[in-house]
Amino acid sequence: MLRALDALPDIKSDGLPGLYLEVSGRAGEKLKRTSLDTKHLNLLKYEEGKYREDGLDKATIFATEKGVEAFRKKVAQFKTENTPDREKNGQLIPGRPKNADLVQSLAAITEAGLRALWRSPSHKFPAAGVDVLWEIWLNPDEVDRFIQVAPEYGLEPGSEWLRFPEDVVIVANGTQDALATAVRKIGGVRALAAPTVTADFFEGLPVKEQAAWVDELGQRTSYPPNADPGFITLLDTGVSRAHPLIQPSLSSDDRHAADPSWAVEDIKGHGTQMAGLALFGDLTTKLQQMEPVEIHHRLESVKLLPDAGENPHHLLGAVTRDAIDAVEARWLRRRIFSMPATTSEDTPHDGAPTSWSSAIDELAAGVLGQQKVRRLLLISAGNTDNFTFGSGNYLDRCDHPDNEVEAPAQAWNAMCVGAYTEKTALPAGEGTAALAPFGDLSPASRTASWSSYWPLKPDVVLEGGNWATGNSPPPMRHGWLSLLSTDHRYPQRSFCFTFDTSAATALAANQISTLWSEYPLLWPETVRGLYVSSARWTSQMRSHLPAGANPPKGSFATLFQRYGYGVPDLDRARRSASNALTLIVEDTITPYALSGKTGNDVHHELKLFTLPWPVEELRKLGNANVTLRVTLSTFIAPNPSEPSRGNRYRYASHNLRFKLNRADESEAQFLARISKAAEQTDEPESDEQDGWDFGSNRRDVGSLHIDQLTCKASDLARRNLIAVHPVTGWWKAKSRLQDALPTVRYSLVVEIDAEKLECELHAEVAAVIQALTAVGTVIVV
Numbered sequence: 001m002l003r004a005l006d007a008l009p010d011i012k013s014d015g016l017p018g019l020y021l022e023v024s025g026r027a028g029e030k031l032k033r034t035s036l037d038t039k040h041l042n043l044l045k046y047e048e049g050k051y052r053e054d055g056l057d058k059a060t061i062f063a064t065e066k067g068v069e070a071f072r073k074k075v076a077q078f079k080t081e082n083t084p085d086r087e088k089n090g091q092l093i094p095g096r097p098k099n100a101d102l103v104q105s106l107a108a109i110t111e112a113g114l115r116a117l118w119r120s121p122s123h124k125f126p127a128a129g130v131d132v133l134w135e136i137w138l139n140p141d142e143v144d145r146f147i148q149v150a151p152e153y154g155l156e157p158g159s160e161w162l163r164f165p166e167d168v169v170i171v172a173n174g175t176q177d178a179l180a181t182a183v184r185k186i187g188g189v190r191a192l193a194a195p196t197v198t199a200d201f202f203e204g205l206p207v208k209e210q211a212a213w214v215d216e217l218g219q220r221t222s223y224p225p226n227a228d229p230g231f232i233t234l235l236d237t238g239v240s241r242a243h244p245l246i247q248p249s250l251s252s253d254d255r256h257a258a259d260p261s262w263a264v265e266d267i268k269g270h271g272t273q274m275a276g277l278a279l280f281g282d283l284t285t286k287l288q289q290m291e292p293v294e295i296h297h298r299l300e301s302v303k304l305l306p307d308a309g310e311n312p313h314h315l316l317g318a319v320t321r322d323a324i325d326a327v328e329a330r331w332l333r334r335r336i337f338s339m340p341a342t343t344s345e346d347t348p349h350d351g352a353p354t355s356w357s358s359a360i361d362e363l364a365a366g367v368l369g370q371q372k373v374r375r376l377l378l379i380s381a382g383n384t385d386n387f388t389f390g391s392g393n394y395l396d397r398c399d400h401p402d403n404e405v406e407a408p409a410q411a412w413n414a415m416c417v418g419a420y421t422e423k424t425a426l427p428a429g430e431g432t433a434a435l436a437p438f439g440d441l442s443p444a445s446r447t448a449s450w451s452s453y454w455p456l457k458p459d460v461v462l463e464g465g466n467w468a469t470g471n472s473p474p475p476m477r478h479g480w481l482s483l484l485s486t487d488h489r490y491p492q493r494s495f496c497f498t499f500d501t502s503a504a505t506a507l508a509a510n511q512i513s514t515l516w517s518e519y520p521l522l523w524p525e526t527v528r529g530l531y532v533s534s535a536r537w538t539s540q541m542r543s544h545l546p547a548g549a550n551p552p553k554g555s556f557a558t559l560f561q562r563y564g565y566g567v568p569d570l571d572r573a574r575r576s577a578s579n580a581l582t583l584i585v586e587d588t589i590t591p592y593a594l595s596g597k598t599g600n601d602v603h604h605e606l607k608l609f610t611l612p613w614p615v616e617e618l619r620k621l622g623n624a625n626v627t628l629r630v631t632l633s634t635f636i637a638p639n640p641s642e643p644s645r646g647n648r649y650r651y652a653s654h655n656l657r658f659k660l661n662r663a664d665e666s667e668a669q670f671l672a673r674i675s676k677a678a679e680q681t682d683e684p685e686s687d688e689q690d691g692w693d694f695g696s697n698r699r700d701v702g703s704l705h706i707d708q709l710t711c712k713a714s715d716l717a718r719r720n721l722i723a724v725h726p727v728t729g730w731w732k733a734k735s736r737l738q739d740a741l742p743t744v745r746y747s748l749v750v751e752i753d754a755e756k757l758e759c760e761l762h763a764e765v766a767a768v769i770q771a772l773t774a775v776g777t778v779i780v781v
Helices: 002-006 065-080 140-153 176-186 199-203 207-220 270-280 283-288 313-328 355-365 394-398 500-518 524-533 553-563 570-574 615-621 642-646 667-678 734-739 761-768
Strands: 019-025 041-047 058-063 086-088 091-093 106-111 132-138 156-163 168-174 189-193 231-236 255-257 298-303 335-339 376-380 415-421 460-463 467-469 483-486 495-498 580-589 592-594 601-603 605-610 625-633 655-660 704-712 721-727 744-753 774-779
Touching: 002 065, 002 106, 041 065, 041 189, 058 065, 132 140, 140 156, 140 168, 140 176, 156 283, 168 176, 176 189, 199 283, 199 483, 199 495, 207 283, 231 270, 231 313, 231 500, 255 313, 270 283, 270 298, 270 483, 270 495, 270 500, 283 483, 298 313, 313 335, 313 355, 335 500, 355 376, 376 500, 376 524, 415 500, 415 524, 415 553, 460 500, 495 500, 500 524, 500 570, 524 570, 524 580, 524 625, 524 704, 524 744, 580 605, 580 721, 592 734, 601 721, 605 667, 625 655, 655 667, 655 704, 655 744, 667 721, 721 744
Parallel strands: 231 298, 231 335, 255 298, 335 376, 376 415, 415 460
Antiparallel strands: 019 058, 019 106, 041 058, 086 091, 132 168, 132 189, 156 168, 483 495, 580 744, 592 601, 605 721, 605 774, 625 704, 625 744, 655 721
């Protein structure tokens, strides 16, 4: 047995957190379980011989370095040491070899493979060499590290977690080899299984069983009192209050209609589906977990779509305004407006403004509506028609120009939500396959193929389900590939399938409400910036980039058109950990003025900030790379006249840009460069030499600008000046400026991420300043 232990890999030299060991018992012997589950030995799985074909007991344990040494010591003691002699009934009983019960029961100790952690039936163990979904049970203390590091080994963790008292369960996509490497190198895994519970399981239950699941979730759900809970306002088909999971969050006084003659009840069912997602997310996950659920936000419903027929196309903007006026007439609240309603009648618009999208921009900016307040609006990207898909690559169909994002989702100020998917599991033997791979675009999601000078859309993508393919097209929806939500027909049915970009939009509203409830004083512009900036492309999305560490800036165009900035990460949006730092500015700027000497219009203000960089910590990191991500968010007032439809500088009231000084650039040189850039009216200044990942062609469009750069920490320590400055907008017209000099709000979010590097960026900054402080306002005349 000592030889077996000596043959194991060396934990320290191999850089392992420990070893997964498979322990086999001898025939007719019971393994001593208590000796296999100690301080440094964690018993993960135990199989009694009577339930195994070979009749042998087997155990899977995780042993730390100290655990292996303790095991070795027990075996050595068995060979060389005896327990003390003892007397019983007047007779002297000689001592036995130490640890005899343990050692004599052992037949073999080997490093465990994945099957040793498998808890599903053996025939469900995936074949080698193919990407499949794995259900991974993790130690709660190890979840964050596993999620962060697993992609380095080719394993793609999903975004949904199940939380149990002693385990966190995630789903990840990858091959056997990828998973085996991740498990061995990272640790923290307690068990593996085949994902089995899908939306199809719950939707297919009998009525009484569905109701029982509803009751169980309802008993786990609480609604903590809050003077300012925040509201998700659903602009949809209405919402049914009969459902027990919805009623506590939706007052009867908070249901309205764009047309006062319409009833407020949900006849079609779509709005009630969105309500369930906006409150709980995908119920497939919530129903399986055991932890308490807290709902901190509330719902409002405004029927935007009539029960019969459709709203006339020319009235879509007016109907949306009336819907918002209806809900705001009672009282002003902190609201997230979620609108999964689009039109194909404006297609093709090629990204240019339409009457509906312009009305959305006015509503967000507080120009339109009875209440002149800024509003956070979420709009779905629109859905594809599955009957248009052939047998080729589904992404070619999604990328086709006639599949562009539907109006009004191209609005500058609204957040456009598309869909991706992590749902790829299907029943064995059915003869179907998932159309989209794990982590890629949902086939239902529309994309933006338009010119680069219109805003990047969609902004983000969230789960929207997948489609199943058989022997021939078209691909079809499938219960296993769908989300689960609340049914408007309760109590006849409790659950129903839901999917597409509508579902993704409701999920986004749910996440944003969590973020905003923690920081209720943030502006809508800031919340939009924080949330979108938290998004990242999945490994599958990035696989469409050219190979290499630094893809050409132009190669990002396809990713932006399909996925926007990627999948949002709520934890990243709210985090400011010791090795990551987020700084936020909420400020105003007067972009334009009239020159006193000539009466000509000029750019007026430039806001210059000295960043409170953790200089000492950055210098300590030296040549190590750190990532800087900058987000600038503002709401523009639109000018949708016909000449403006082809010119972004004439459509937007104001256009703002951000600039960062270069490592070798003085303040005077920096300001001179900005002054020159501010006067441009056509093509943006090239910033290739600045090292930004996306570049100005992707960044300087719309009213939300995001870019990032990775550089040496020592260089970043010298790049401590950031400026926000105007370029041309229609407010610069003399006739507009003669009435007043308009002042606008903007939010600036600056993030430093040192990733795995050990440093205390946050601590140094906190000792100097609690927020970014403007050191000056430069007047350019």
